[in-house]
Amino acid sequence: xxxxxxxxxxxxxxxxxxxxxxxxxxxxxxxxxxxxxxxxxxxxxxxxxxxxxxxxxxxxxxxxxxxxxxxxxxxxxxxxxxxxxxxxxxxxxxxxxxxxxxxxxxxxxxxxxxxxxxxxxxxxxxxxxxxxxxxxxxxxxxxxxxxxxxxxxxxxxxxxxxxxxxxxxxxxxxxxxxxxxxxxxxxxxxxxxxxxxxxxxxxxxxxxxxxxxxxxxxxxxxxxxxxxxxxxxxxxxxxxxxxxxxxxxxxxxxxxxxxxxxxxxxxxxxxxxxxxxxxxxxxxxxxxxxxxxxxxxxxxxxxxxxxxxxxxxxxxxxxxxxxxxxxxxxxxxxxxxxxxxxxxxxxxxxxxxxxxxxxxxxxxxxxxxxxxxxxxxxxxxxxxxxxxxxxxxxxxxxxxxxxxxxxxxxxxxxxxxxxxxxxxxxxxxxxxxxxxxxxxxxxxxxxxxxxxxxxxxxxxxxxxxxxxxxxxxxxxxxxxxxxxxxxxxxxxxxxxxxxxxxxxxxxxxxxxxxxxxxxxxxxxxxxxxxxxxxxxxxxxxxxxxxxxxxxxxxxxxxxxxxxxxxxxxxxxxxxxxxxxxxxxxxxxxxxxxxxxxxxxxxxxxxxxxxxxxxxxxxxxxxxxxxxxxxxxxxxxxxxxxxxxxxxxxxxxxxxxxxxxxxxxxxxxxxxxxxxxxxxxxxxxxxxxxxxxxxxxxxxxxxxxxxxxx
Amino acid sequence: xxxxxxxxxxxxxxxxxxxxxxxxxxxxxxxxxxxxxxxxxxxxxxxxxxxxxxxxxxxxxxxxxxxxxxxxxxxxxxxxxxxxxxxxxxxxxxxxxxxxxxxxxxxxxxxxxxxxxxxxxxxxxxxxxxxxxxxxxxxxxxxxxxxxxxxxxxxxxxxxxxxxxxxxxxxxxxxxxxxxxxxxxxxxxxxxxxxxxxxxxxxxxxxxxxxxxxxxxxxxxx
Numbered sequence: 001x002x003x004x005x006x007x008x009x010x011x012x013x014x015x016x017x018x019x020x021x022x023x024x025x026x027x028x029x030x031x032x033x034x035x036x037x038x039x040x041x042x043x044x045x046x047x048x049x050x051x052x053x054x055x056x057x058x059x060x061x062x063x064x065x066x067x068x069x070x071x072x073x074x075x076x077x078x079x080x081x082x083x084x085x086x087x088x089x090x091x092x093x094x095x096x097x098x099x100x101x102x103x104x105x106x107x108x109x110x111x112x113x114x115x116x117x118x119x120x121x122x123x124x125x126x127x128x129x130x131x132x133x134x135x136x137x138x139x140x141x142x143x144x145x146x147x148x149x150x151x152x153x154x155x156x157x158x159x160x161x162x163x164x165x166x167x168x169x170x171x172x173x174x175x176x177x178x179x180x181x182x183x184x185x186x187x188x189x190x191x192x193x194x195x196x197x198x199x200x201x202x203x204x205x206x207x208x209x210x211x212x213x214x215x216x217x218x219x220x221x222x223x224x225x226x227x228x229x230x231x232x233x234x235x236x237x238x239x240x241x242x243x244x245x246x247x248x249x250x251x252x253x254x255x256x257x258x259x260x261x262x263x264x265x266x267x268x269x270x271x272x273x274x275x276x277x278x279x280x281x282x283x284x285x286x287x288x289x290x291x292x293x294x295x296x297x298x299x300x301x302x303x304x305x306x307x308x309x310x311x312x313x314x315x316x317x318x319x320x321x322x323x324x325x326x327x328x329x330x331x332x333x334x335x336x337x338x339x340x341x342x343x344x345x346x347x348x349x350x351x352x353x354x355x356x357x358x359x360x361x362x363x364x365x366x367x368x369x370x371x372x373x374x375x376x377x378x379x380x381x382x383x384x385x386x387x388x389x390x391x392x393x394x395x396x397x398x399x400x401x402x403x404x405x406x407x408x409x410x411x412x413x414x415x416x417x418x419x420x421x422x423x424x425x426x427x428x429x430x431x432x433x434x435x436x437x438x439x440x441x442x443x444x445x446x447x448x449x450x451x452x453x454x455x456x457x458x459x460x461x462x463x464x465x466x467x468x469x470x471x472x473x474x475x476x477x478x479x480x481x482x483x484x485x486x487x488x489x490x491x492x493x494x495x496x497x498x499x500x501x502x503x504x505x506x507x508x509x510x511x512x513x514x515x516x517x518x519x520x521x522x523x524x525x526x527x528x529x530x531x532x533x534x535x536x537x538x539x540x541x542x543x544x545x546x547x548x549x550x551x552x553x554x555x556x557x558x559x560x561x562x563x564x565x566x567x568x569x570x571x572x573x574x575x576x577x578x579x580x581x582x583x584x585x586x587x588x589x590x591x592x593x594x595x596x597x598x599x600x601x602x603x604x605x606x607x608x609x610x611x612x613x614x615x616x617x618x619x620x621x622x623x624x625x626x627x628x629x630x631x632x633x634x635x636x637x638x639x640x641x642x643x644x645x646x647x648x649x650x651x652x653x654x655x656x657x658x659x660x661x662x663x664x665x666x667x668x669x670x671x672x673x674x675x676x677x678x679x680x681x682x683x684x685x686x687x688x689x690x691x692x693x694x695x696x697x698x699x700x701x702x703x704x705x706x707x708x709x
Numbered sequence: 710x711x712x713x714x715x716x717x718x719x720x721x722x723x724x725x726x727x728x729x730x731x732x733x734x735x736x737x738x739x740x741x742x743x744x745x746x747x748x749x750x751x752x753x754x755x756x757x758x759x760x761x762x763x764x765x766x767x768x769x770x771x772x773x774x775x776x777x778x779x780x781x782x783x784x785x786x787x788x789x790x791x792x793x794x795x796x797x798x799x800x801x802x803x804x805x806x807x808x809x810x811x812x813x814x815x816x817x818x819x820x821x822x823x824x825x826x827x828x829x830x831x832x833x834x835x836x837x838x839x840x841x842x843x844x845x846x847x848x849x850x851x852x853x854x855x856x857x858x859x860x861x862x863x864x865x866x867x868x869x870x871x872x873x874x875x876x877x878x879x880x881x882x883x884x885x886x887x888x889x890x891x892x893x894x895x896x897x898x899x900x901x902x903x904x905x906x907x908x909x910x911x912x913x914x915x916x917x918x919x920x921x922x923x924x925x926x927x928x929x930x931x
Contacts, residue, residue: 257926463931466788470928486792494788500780504725516717517789560790 041116071239256309266299493562503542518560718799745826831893852920
């Protein structure tokens with residue numbers, strides 16, 4: 001998951017889910033059993049305990065989840081645009097909808113309310129009760145738009161705290177300590193417990209807490225409610241903190257079952273304490289209140305983390321439909337209340353069961369709201385305001401490969417953009433560290449040779465790029481998307497080190513079958529021709545030699561005409577002719593613009609083919625650069641000559657690193673070749689066949705990996 | 710999910726499974742043909758039919774799921790543009806289609822032979838309960854094959870599955886509703902037979918559902 005230029009599809013989906021859940025919540029409100037007439041615009045004549053439980057559960061987490069995502073995106077925005085850019089953006093996206101929207105939405109809500117109350121009370125509006133409580137200080141009817149006001153208040157608080165924090169923490173140690181603590185907390189799986197505590201305390205100490213409705217809805221005053229401020233402030237601040245280490249979302253993606261279990265258990269406890277039907281009176285102070293506050297707060301965060309984990313796990317890829325819904329959800333939430341309540345009022349007295357009326361309200365209201373978004377908002381200045389862009393009337397269906405966002409400008413040219421990246425990737429197998437914080441990228445049109453001793457992590461890196469392994473930590477991107485995205489993998493060819501193919505099939509059948517998975521494959525004849533596997537075409541795979549099987553695996557890797565090809569030790573077991581054929585095919589593919597990642601133990605292979613070399617050892621990237629750059633890491637040279645001097649004599653000279661002799665010829669590895677040459681010529685007048693050359697990739701590799709060890 | 714891709718994977722597997730399936734259909738047909746020939750041949754035919762289905766079960770799961778994982782064919786398939794969900798769905802559907810196709814054909818043949826021959830129809834509920842047990846056994850083994858790489862688990866399920874048939878048959882036969890109606894010209898579907906059938910189907914479905922869930926949670930395939 002990236003936080004820089006890429007759209008965060010999972011969090012977009014979560015934000016949309018939280019907002020649309022709000023629509024469901026309000027749509028079901030008139031069906032809550034025991035609803036006091038007059039408390040809501042309509043009290044339906046077919047109440048439902050099922051809806052009561054559904055709304056109770058949804059209301060536990062929906063706003064906290066929303067504020068968490070808001071905090072996450074707020075920090076992203078702040079770091080992209082700075083303080084000024086942040087406030088300009090928030091003014092347009094939050095303040096303006098509040099200021100411009102409230103004067104329209106409030107009268108609409110009020111009108112529907114009057115209509116509903118009139119119907120509820122038999123045609124006349126009820127008089128205000130004589131003992132009605134006095135309006136709170138700073139009373140203001142925000143309606144459901146209170147969340148916009150709270151966002152602005154919380155942004156102000158968070159940025160003020162941040163400024164103070166930076167003033168105190170000039171060396172950054174406090175931030176590092178905080179990050180480390182958050183990381184530790186997330187990895188322990190106890191995040192929900194710890195983060196729930198401030199909310200639980202705020203709720204417990206609130207006087208006159210109507211517990212069934214959880215965190216009080218602060219929709220009636222400009223003076224913030226303390227419990228709401230703590231509840232939603234915790235969520236927004238935590239979202240802000242998590243953005244500092246966005247890869248932690250991947251940890252929650254692995255913990256979602258744990259959090260879901262906690263959420264279900266916590267919700268069950270709350271319902272057992274508070275009852276399925278809502279209670280509209282404050283809960284008495286005591287043990288039950290404390291237990292409810294703790295269980296409720298824990299449920300808030302268990303639900304939120306479970307949903308964040310699920311979304312990270314399953315919705316991190318670009319999806320046009322989810323994207324559309326995510327864009328529409330903000331508009332829908334802003335204007336849904338009068339529409340939903342009007343429908344409640346319209347059907348509230350009909351002699352129909354709630355199983356008909358509730359879905360009817362939802363379907364009709366969402367149809368109206370989505371249609372209004374499609375035709376009135378998406379392509380207009382309001383869409384520009386709410387979504388940050390104005391979509392053209394017809395949007396291309398196919399998302400580009402890049403960041404999945406057809407309207408976000410690409411900041412780099414295709415040549416500069418990496419095709420595949422590993423960023424801060426860690427991977428362990430039990431106690432064995434396979435990769436320890438690798439950063440590696442494959443650029444367009446290059447052959448990247450990945451070298452390293454056995455167990456260095458080369459095959460693990462390839463498996464991560466192919467989605468066959470999941471990183472314990474860090475980010476993996478393949479062709480602008482996730483390695484799990486099948487669409488990305490349609491442009492990738494793979495030759496793994498150890499794989500099996502269906503032995504009962506013939507080579508031609510295997511190529512036909514494999515090519516059929518790709519959008520624009522080579523023909524079978526072309527594949528056989530390029531890879532020199534023509535003579536094997538009609539033979540059963542099971543009957544081939546080990547080298548022939550490698551040739552066939554290479555044919556399968558290239559038959560899909562890949563943009564990116566992974567070759568994991570491809571020439572092991574090949575004879576010289578087959579290896580030459582494979583090298584020729586590889587060079588042809590690079591010439592046609594294909595990028596290749598090659599792992600090999602044959603350094604001459606890397607030297608002959610690679611544009612860039614990455615050396616891994618012990619799970620770390622210890623050197624990366626062009627072949628010349630890697631060679632230059634080793635400043636040594638080799639002198640070869642025929643001499644009467646003995647190895648022992650030469651070995652004692654300064655600047656000589658090693659000497660190897662064979663039949664009167666010696667190979668001397670030196671640090672300073674000029675001095676050694678002068679001495680050689682002075683010591684042996686009969687010296688012959690003198691040759692000086694720079695150290696090769698092999699020497700460099702040995703030196704680099706030895707130093708790393 | 711890309712239906713074309715899944716269909717292609719299924720067809721490939723069905724192609725590879727054609728000989729075991731054809732062999733089982735042939736052997737099963739011979740076993741069923743023996744049933745109306747007399748008391749001994751009826752017993753021998755029934756035992757042979759059970760053996761055929763058990764062997765087909767083990768061959769399909771162990772060869773086309775477990776062995777493929779061991780031979781790393783699965784890694785090759787997952788390195789292609791195929792998602793784990795597509796691959797799992799294809800493996801499950803192909804394998805289940807092969808076995809269920811065979812099972813349905815042989816079960817219909819059993820019903821037809823009993824109905825058309827002098828064999829009493831009263832034995833039909835008993836035979837169907839045994840056959841449904843074999844279907845359940847297959848589903849459990851398929852589920853374990855899909856969800857687990859452990860040879861120990863596979864061996865355990867096969868052992869329990871094979872041994873338990875020997876306990877199931879006498880237990881079912883001793884049910885009063887079956888024993889008392891064994892020579893009846895009509896099949897009597899008593900409450901306990903219906904319950905046995907329902908449990909067998911429920912266990913089969915639960916095993917497959919659990920396997921899909923476990924499989925969907927898995928993130929490392931190397």
